[in-house]
Amino acid sequence: MHYPWWYVPYLTAPMLIAVISVLHVLVSHYAVGGGLFLAVEVRHAYRTGDRAYLDYLHGHAGFFILLTVVFGAITGVGIWWTIGLTSPLATEVLIRTFVFGWATEWVFFVVEIAAAFIFYYYWGRLPEKTHTTMGWIYAAAAWISLVLITGITAFMLNSGGWATQPGEQTFWAAFFNPQFLPQTVARTGGALLLSSLYVYLHASLTAKDARLRNMIAARSARPALLGAVLITVGGIAWYCFLPPSATATLQSAAVLNVLVALIFALTIVVFFLIYLGPYRNPGWLSPGFAGSLCLFGIAAFSTGEFIRESIRKPFIVHNVVLANQIAPHEVMKLRQNGFLQSGIWTRAFVAERCPTAVVDNQIDASKLAPRDRLALGETLFLYHCNDCHAGTLGYSAAGPLLKGRPRDQVRAMVERLDDNYFMPPWSGTPEEARIISDYLMTINPARPAGPRHFMKTEGSAEEDTE
Amino acid sequence: MIDPRMLVDQAQAAPLPAPVWFIELFKVLGFTLHAVPMNLWYAGLLIALWLRLRGGKGDSHHLPEQRDGCCAQTRIASFFARQFGDRLLRQMPVIIAVGVNLGIVPLLFIQLAYSKFFYPATILMAWFWFGIIMLLIPAYYGVYTYVWGLRNGGRMAKWRVAVGWCAAIFFIAIGFTFANGLSLVEHVSRWPSLWLGHNVAGATLGTALNVGDPTLWPRWLLMFGFALGTTAVWAVFDAQWFARDAVGDDYRRWAWSFARKLYTVSMLWTAAAGSWYVFGTWADDLRRTMLDWPLLPLTVATAIAPGACWVLVLIGGSLQARRLGTAVLAIGQLGVLGINAVSRQVVQNLDQRPYLDVTTQAVDVQWGPLLMFLLTFVIGLAVVVWMIAQVRKYNT
Ligand code: HEM
Numbered sequence: 122m123h124y125p126w127w128y129v130p131y132l133t134a135p136m137l138i139a140v141i142s143v144l145h146v147l148v149s150h151y152a153v154g155g156g157l158f159l160a161v162e163v164r165h166a167y168r169t170g171d172r173a174y175l176d177y178l179h180g181h182a183g184f185f186i187l188l189t190v191v192f193g194a195i196t197g198v199g200i201w202w203t204i205g206l207t208s209p210l211a212t213e214v215l216i217r218t219f220v221f222g223w224a225t226e227w228v229f230f231v232v233e234i235a236a237a238f239i240f241y242y243y244w245g246r247l248p249e250k251t252h253t254t255m256g257w258i259y260a261a262a263a264w265i266s267l268v269l270i271t272g273i274t275a276f277m278l279n280s281g282g283w284a285t286q287p288g289e290q291t292f293w294a295a296f297f298n299p300q301f302l303p304q305t306v307a308r309t310g311g312a313l314l315l316s317s318l319y320v321y322l323h324a325s326l327t328a329k330d331a332r333l334r335n336m337i338a339a340r341s342a343r344p345a346l347l348g349a350v351l352i353t354v355g356g357i358a359w360y361c362f363l364p365p366s367a368t369a370t371l372q373s374a375a376v377l378n379v380l381v382a383l384i385f386a387l388t389i390v391v392f393f394l395i396y397l398g399p400y401r402n403p404g405w406l407s408p409g410f411a412g413s414l415c416l417f418g419i420a421a422f423s424t425g426e427f428i429r430e431s432i433r434k435p436f437i438v439h440n441v442v443l444a445n446q447i448a449p450h451e452v453m454k455l456r457q458n459g460f461l462q463s464g465i466w467t468r469a470f471v472a473e474r475c476p477t478a479v480v481d482n483q484i485d486a487s488k489l490a491p492r493d494r495l496a497l498g499e500t501l502f503l504y505h506c507n508d509c510h511a512g513t514l515g516y517s518a519a520g521p522l523l524k525g526r527p528r529d530q531v532r533a534m535v536e537r538l539d540d541n542y543f544m545p546p547w548s549g550t551p552e553e554a555r556i557i558s559d560y561l562m563t564i565n566p567a568r569p570a571g572p573r574h575f576m577k578t579e580g581s582a583e584e585d586t587e
Numbered sequence: 588m589i590d591p592r593m594l595v596d597q598a599q600a601a602p603l604p605a606p607v608w609f610i611e612l613f614k615v616l617g618f619t620l621h622a623v624p625m626n627l628w629y630a631g632l633l634i635a636l637w638l639r640l641r642g643g644k645g646d647s648h649h650l651p652e653q654r655d656g657c658c659a660q661t662r663i664a665s666f667f668a669r670q671f672g673d674r675l676l677r678q679m680p681v682i683i684a685v686g687v688n689l690g691i692v693p694l695l696f697i698q699l700a701y702s703k704f705f706y707p708a709t710i711l712m713a714w715f716w717f718g719i720i721m722l723l724i725p726a727y728y729g730v731y732t733y734v735w736g737l738r739n740g741g742r743m744a745k746w747r748v749a750v751g752w753c754a755a756i757f758f759i760a761i762g763f764t765f766a767n768g769l770s771l772v773e774h775v776s777r778w779p780s781l782w783l784g785h786n787v788a789g790a791t792l793g794t795a796l797n798v799g800d801p802t803l804w805p806r807w808l809l810m811f812g813f814a815l816g817t818t819a820v821w822a823v824f825d826a827q828w829f830a831r832d833a834v835g836d837d838y839r840r841w842a843w844s845f846a847r848k849l850y851t852v853s854m855l856w857t858a859a860a861g862s863w864y865v866f867g868t869w870a871d872d873l874r875r876t877m878l879d880w881p882l883l884p885l886t887v888a889t890a891i892a893p894g895a896c897w898v899l900v901l902i903g904g905s906l907q908a909r910r911l912g913t914a915v916l917a918i919g920q921l922g923v924l925g926i927n928a929v930s931r932q933v934v935q936n937l938d939q940r941p942y943l944d945v946t947t948q949a950v951d952v953q954w955g956p957l958l959m960f961l962l963t964f965v966i967g968l969a970v971v972v973w974m975i976a977q978v979r980k981y982n983t
Contacts (some may be wrong), residue, residue, distance in 0.1 A: 123596045123598065123600075124596070124706050124707055124710060125707055125710045125711065125782065125790070125791045126710075126789075126790040126791065127710050127713045127790065127791055127792075127793045128786075128787050128790035128791065128792060128793075129793070134713075137717070141720075187731065190680075190684050191724070191727045191728060191731070192724065194684070194687060194688075195687065195720060195723050195724050195727065196720075196724075198687065198690075198691065198694075198720065199720040201691075201694065202716065202717060202719065202720050203717065205698065205705070205706060205709060206706075206709060206710055206713045206716060206717060206793075209702070209706035209707075209710065210600060212698065212706075213600045213601075213698070213702045213706070214600045214601050216695065216698050216699055216702075217600065217601040217602070217603060217604055217699065218601065218604070220604055220605070220695060220696075220699055221604065221605075221953060221956035221957055221959060221960040222956065223695055224692075224695060224960045224964075225956075225959055225960045225963045225964075227688075227691055227692065227695070228960070228963045228964050228967035229963075229967065230688055230691070231688060231967060231971060232967050232970050232971060234684050234685070234688060235971045235974055235975070236974060238681055238684070239974055239975075239977075239978055243978055243981075243982065246981060246982055247977065247978070247981050247982075248981060251977050251981065255974065255977075258970060258974065291953075292604075292953050292955065292956045293955065293956075448600070465593070465594060465595075465596045466594065466782075466789060467789055468593070469589045469593045469594055469779075469789075470786075470788070470789030472589060472593070473588075473589050473783065474789075496788050497788075499787070499788035500788040500789040500790070502788075503787070503788055503789070503790040504789070504790065507790065
């Protein structure tokens with residue numbers, strides 16, 4: 122309501138964040154774990170004087186740079202781009218709370234980039250020890266940037282007492298939220314596991330020499346197994362420290378349940394495949410095997426990211442900003458003064474579209490032409506619901522979800538929207554609830570004949586004729 | 588039509604964590620630093636591709652034999668031109684990485700103090716703004732693709748050349764989108780028509796571009812003009828500081844003559860675009876304020892800065908200045924970009940003030956985190972300097 126709403130047909134604007142952030146995490150975790158891999162393995166290769174391995178690592182570093190510095194970095198900036206476009210209020214609050222966290226993280230990006238380029242472009246031109254040190258500087262900076270960003274994403278899921286307890290609205294209280302440690306552990310594990318999977322895939326495709334392949338398989342199995350353990354420990358802690366709203370969402374959404382089960386299943390599969398494969402039988406590392414491992418890992422990661430985005434409902438930032446760009450403390454005011462008249466852009470729209478219907482800064486529905494009434498209903502829908510629902514078709518489309526309910530039930534549902542705790546409270550006047558219901562009826566699919574066809578008794582009218 | 592003042596939210600979601608002057612300082616500083624590498628891929632990439640194209644098909648590692656007079660002269664010149672193109676292209680991946688990184692600084696700080704302008708403006712043109720990311724990824728990989736082609740001698744597959752040109756065009760398109768975005772951030776008066784022209788039931792479609800804003804075109808051209816100048820300065824700076832033994836004195840002489848020509852174009856270009864901008868598109872009261880005390884010295888300094896730097900280029904060229912001279916020149920160009928950044932911030936503030944005075948926002952300074960940032964910044968800088976020192980130590 123403070124900002125214009127961007128209507129993205131079918132997909133809904135926030136889904137763009139989900140798409141970009143899934144793409145981003147698949148690379149950014151590798152940027153952390155892969156850095157560690159390079160530092161540790163380059164040191165090992167220097168110590169053992171293994172030229173062939175060094176050559177392989179050089180090639181791997183090139184692949185690493187190409188993926189992380191370009192795709193990883195730009196999709197990271199891309200998340201900034203999309204959250205500003207689709208969740209401006211949440212972004213505004215987050216940046217005012219965490220700007221120095223982000224600024225500090227930026228310093229580590231600078232160090233990362235410098236270290237990565239020097240590590241790669243000056244390969245073979247620096248003393249072994251200095252070269253290894255560059256690798257370690259990269260790895261350390263990358264991991265610290267993971268820790269810093271995790272403090273912020275964790276806050277979005279569980280803001281702890283920050284929003285509810287007086288005196289708690291500080292940077293540190295926000296940063297060290299209940300989800301901080303669990304997510305840091307899980308993401309560190311994720312970085313270790315995912316990067317091992319990428320190493321396997323890369324090695325199976327490029328390392329021709331069997332000895333080399335087997336060594337890589339064996340050496341990278343340990344961090345991968347450790348990663349799987351950390352993911353599990355972090356994941357359990359993550360579950361324990363969910364806020365009640367998220368636990369409720371997770372438990373009651375059938376899809377999310379399936380997805381959580383899927384993640385656990387995938388993690389277990391990956392764990393055993395790594396144990397049986399690279400750890401016990403390094404010779405198994407064929408492109409097919411490594412590719413499937415990688416696919417399992419990517420599937421698990423994407424699912425995890427999707428869940429992370431989903432279970433915050435009805436919030437974007439827990440207890441601070443609701444999914445539909447309203448702060449919880451604004452709800453009562455909106456109910457009183459009207460959603461349309463309180464929002465900056467909605468109010469301007471009313472003033473442009475039907476100025477005569479505004480009396481005493483309130484909308485007088487009796488003065489609305491039918492077409493304007495439907496238009497305002499759509500405005501209400503887009504600004505109040507479109508964050509989570511497409512219209513007639515698309516992501517969680519509202520039309521089909523209405524399931525042919527009659528108008529009075531639709532209105533009742535709207536007025537008690539948060540009876541379903543996925544959804545934010547209704548934030549308009551009773552009049553506005555009627556207006557949006559009229560619009561919703563236009564996207565409500567017609568009821569199929571169904572059993573009612575057989576239930577007509579003499580003289581009874583169709584129940585839901587409008 | 589809607590009164591644009593209706594569209595600027597006055598409510599504050601949370602206090603600012605730092606004083607407005609601090610935020611503006613970092614925004615302007617960050618943008619100045621972003622502008623240097625950005626200039627090099629904005630105009631520099633195009634120029635490098637063109638120089639390579641014009642420089643013929645030869646191998647860029649061996650000078651053509653000197654046979655007869657003037658013809659040989661031009662052949663040698665085009666050989667050096669090609670060599671410079673090669674150098675700049677090879678540096679480009681790192682330049683882009685650095686420039687994107689430096690862009691994050693103004694991005695953070697513009698959202699901090701100017702959220703009420705930044706978000707609505709970018710949301711109105713959401714698909715294009717989002718498109719920046721979608722173009723940047725292929726453009727960046729396109730540059731890598733071209734640069735790999737440079738590896739095997741001078742023979743370059745045609746498709747790689749095409750990809751390189753596409754990348755350069757993408758960067759121009761991105762720059763145009765940025766100019767659209769930032770001019771829309773500044774001109775709230777443009778919002779109502781763009782919004783009402785691109786909406787469903789009051790939600791924006793995100794398909795607006797600010798092309799109807801007369802300031803957009805000179806603004807866009809102005810930055811491109813600066814980019815030509817930065818590329819000119821880079822040619823001599825690189826020849827003295829980074830090229831080392833890879834090039835000879837002939838190349839350095841060529842670099843100076845090239846810089847002289849290119850900077851002259853840049854100076855004329857910025858003079859034209861700047862005059863068009865100030866005298867052709869600014870509102871009267873904005874022009875009056877900028878050309879009146881106390882802002883007059885700033886405006887004048889901004890206007891003459893490229894001219895002053897051009898004089899430096901001429902002097903440097905006639906002295907065939909070496910390291911010190913090119914360093915002074917580089918600082919001069921940084922000054923050109925810096926003072927332009929300051930002025931555009933002042934103009935932006937003046938344009939926005941009738942809608943919301945950002946300096947009146949509540950501030951609650953986060954001292955601890957601020958110190959953490961400054962401290963990390965110093966340490967981070969020290970680490971980077973140490974790393975670069977190592978490279979220099981072992982790479983003589
Ligand atoms: C994704 C990484 C990038 C980020 C985060 C970024 C950030 C920014 C920011 C925040 C500004 C506004 C500065 C201010 O007004 O204080 C800006 C301006 C600008 N950027 Fe970038 N930038 C990026 C990449 C690019 C690219 C790839 C180009 C391509 C040419 C580019 C060209 C420009 C131009 C031309 C302006 C000036 C626009 C104007 O005011 O007319 N930037 N950039």
